[in-house]
Amino acid sequence: MENIEIARRLEELADLLEIQGANPFRIRAYRNAIRTVSGLTRPLSEVAAEDALTDLPGIGKDIGGYIGELLDTGKLSILDEVTAEVPRELATLTRLDGVGPKKARKLWKELDVTTPDELEAAAKEGRVAALSGFGQKSVEKILRAIEDFRKHQGRFLRAEAVQYLRPLLVHVEGVEAIRRLEVAGSYRRGKETVGDIDLLALVEGDDDRAGVMEAFTTFPGVDRIEMSGETRGSVVLTSGLPVDLRILGPESYGAALHYFTGSKEHNVEIRKRAQKRGLRVSEYGVFEEEGKGGDDGDANSDPHAGRRIAGATEEEVFGALDLPFIPPVLRENRGEIQAADQGALPKLVEADQLRGDLHMHTTWSDGRDSVRAMAEACRDRGYAYMAITDHSQAVTVARGLTPERLREQWVEIDEARDQVEGIQILRGCEVDILKDGSLDLPDDVLAELDIVLVAVHSHFDLDQATQTERILTALRHPLVDILVHPTGRLINRREPYALDMEAVLQAALEHDVAVELNTNPRRLDLHDRHLFRARELGVPVVISTDAHRTAQLAYVDEGIHQARRGWLEAGDVLNTRDRDGMQAWLKRREG
DNA sequence: GCCGTTTTCGGCCCGACTGTTTTCAGTCG
Numbered sequence A: 001m002e003n004i005e006i007a008r009r010l011e012e013l014a015d016l017l018e019i020q021g022a023n024p025f026r027i028r029a030y031r032n033a034i035r036t037v038s039g040l041t042r043p044l045s046e047v048a049a050e051d052a053l054t055d056l057p058g059i060g061k062d063i064g065g066y067i068g069e070l071l072d073t074g075k076l077s078i079l080d081e082v083t084a085e086v087p088r089e090l091a092t093l094t095r096l097d098g099v100g101p102k103k104a105r106k107l108w109k110e111l112d113v114t115t116p117d118e119l120e121a122a123a124k125e126g127r128v129a130a131l132s133g134f135g136q137k138s139v140e141k142i143l144r145a146i147e148d149f150r151k152h153q154g155r156f157l158r159a160e161a162v163q164y165l166r167p168l169l170v171h172v173e174g175v176e177a178i179r180r181l182e183v184a185g186s187y188r189r190g191k192e193t194v195g196d197i198d199l200l201a202l203v204e205g206d207d208d209r210a211g212v213m214e215a216f217t218t219f220p221g222v223d224r225i226e227m228s229g230e231t232r233g234s235v236v237l238t239s240g241l242p243v244d245l246r247i248l249g250p251e252s253y254g255a256a257l258h259y260f261t262g263s264k265e266h267n268v269e270i271r272k273r274a275q276k277r278g279l280r281v282s283e284y285g286v287f288e289e290e291g292k293g294g295d296d297g298d299a300n301s302d303p304h305a306g307r308r309i310a311g312a313t314e315e316e317v318f319g320a321l322d323l324p325f326i327p328p329v330l331r332e333n334r335g336e337i338q339a340a341d342q343g344a345l346p347k348l349v350e351a352d353q354l355r356g357d358l359h360m361h362t363t364w365s366d367g368r369d370s371v372r373a374m375a376e377a378c379r380d381r382g383y384a385y386m387a388i389t390d391h392s393q394a395v396t397v398a399r400g401l402t403p404e405r406l407r408e409q410w411v412e413i414d415e416a417r418d419q420v421e422g423i424q425i426l427r428g429c430e431v432d433i434l435k436d437g438s439l440d441l442p443d444d445v446l447a448e449l450d451i452v453l454v455a456v457h458s459h460f461d462l463d464q465a466t467q468t469e470r471i472l473t474a475l476r477h478p479l480v481d482i483l484v485h486p487t488g489r490l491i492n493r494r495e496p497y498a499l500d501m502e503a504v505l506q507a508a509l510e511h512d513v514a515v516e517l518n519t520n521p522r523r524l525d526l527h528d529r530h531l532f533r534a535r536e537l538g539v540p541v542v543i544s545t546d547a548h549r550t551a552q553l554a555y556v557d558e559g560i561h562q563a564r565r566g567w568l569e570a571g572d573v574l575n576t577r578d579r580d581g582m583q584a585w586l587k588r589r590e591g
Numbered sequence B: 001g002c003c004g005t006t007t008t009c010g011g012c013c014c015g016a017c018t019g020t021t022t023t024c025a026g027t028c029g
Helices: A003-020 A024-039 A044-050 A061-073 A077-085 A089-093 A099-109 A116-124 A136-151 A158-173 A208-215 A253-261 A264-276 A314-320 A336-340 A371-380 A404-421 A443-447 A463-478 A500-513 A528-537 A552-566 A579-586
Strands: A178-183 A197-203 A222-230 A230-239 A242-248 A279-282 A283-288 A307-310 A387-389 A424-432 A453-455 A513-517 A541-544
Touching: A003 A024, A003 A061, A003 A077, A003 A089, A003 A099, A003 A307, A024 A061, A024 A264, A044 A061, A077 A424, A089 A099, A089 A513, A136 A500, A158 A178, A158 A197, A158 A208, A178 A336, A197 A208, A197 A253, A208 A222, A208 A230, A208 A242, A222 A264, A230 A552, A242 A253, A253 A264, A253 A279, A253 A314, A264 A279, A264 A336, A283 A314, A307 A314, A336 A404, A371 A387, A371 A404, A371 A552, A463 A500, A463 A513, A500 A513, A513 A528, A528 A541, A541 A552
Parallel strands: A197 A242, A387 A424, A424 A453, A513 A541
Antiparallel strands: A178 A197, A222 A230, A230 A242, A279 A283, A283 A307
């Protein structure tokens, strides 16, 4: 069983125990363990085999036992016991905005409501408003939440969100009082998708805060205002994108930027670290706690109590905790705090370190631009080399190339080599991995290519063992260079095919095959967790755009976040090598 | 339920905002 599946079961358990009213600290312990599991790059089965589950942070005897049970049997008996008492659908109910464990429990106990559909019916019949603790506003909010839940389950692509956001930024920036306006949150962490947008406005003094909030909530693209206070406001744009605004003074801006950049998990760890040093971290700054334990408790409820020792910049906040600046893309609690503590943060790869793009299409298959146009565009980007990699014959919808047409294309590639100077044009192909794992072109043709990419474009629904074996078979082929878009996912549209990625990465290592980070914003495949694992194992990664027109070569600029989120350094990325270095790798199996 | 360079017992991250309350619980990020 995969880590992510184990995390999901434990999460369901925690959700249901919370609804059941279990000790909140016990729930927290479960959530801590879930954080550890979902942040882990090694397979838990491997850790279990070493008998080292309880060495993991937040995992003790009990939870370690649950993980062991899941690994051994695929079942979790305690979850079965809990679901015998609490209906598992109730966990879904807490996904609704404004409905937490307490309200879910009340709706279930008093109205026998367990699903969004039942909740909607009860709300419309006036039964919800009649409950104590619920009023007319709660009912309206719940009905809206159900509507949102139905129409908008997926998150926004990062690239998509920025388009909706830009006009709002222009509008709010127009307010004179604003000294700085920045986007924090998962957007700043470079996540592939964002659920909402967090804006931070720096305002001097208290005078114009109301004006800033006013400008924010009256932006014409605002569909509705969720809340609007003195320092915090929350709206939903007509596009459905939720946006939060926080207003801060200069002494707190860095602390707030850190705090609202997150991730939540990273912040929790940071605060624990602070606590050990007798410090308190909040969005207002880093404070020295004074008179610990001696007070009446009121001192702790004042967010500005104690002496502020940092807050104006993020560097200051990290510095107060004896840490160097941690780049936002790393703040996922995947070991970045420990690495920072030990001076071992990775030197993350930058877009301008890439020396070539090794995956693109032309008019020969389903691309829009010619070989020459693509070559000129790559040269203009300053690349030293590039590969033309149209589809092979099996992908008929994309006009995939037969061996004959491929040879015809080589004539055109030769012409482009003469016409476009200053860049090396590799002749390649995105060769289909057929259902049985064999390749879509004969070996003698593959041998004449400079570079061979392999990919799955069919039979997505094979079971995991079969799909994995299919790809392993392809990786064993001695002429294969790169496995491209390895999981096949399309964000918000198609799930990855069932695949044992650990086995695939191990095989890539063994057979000296690279794996791709495809920077098409809908793919971003491999994703960060697997990139991290590839780096850990030493499997080379190629960052390519899969461009189907010249403009899409720019996908690399958005996609590079993903590589950085996977902790990749230049040395982990094959196409940071210069022309000779790349040539040497392509010839790695000769001599 | 987990954890320990002050602790094997007694803690466990922090604050804003809303709605339904007569002083605060619930939810969210």
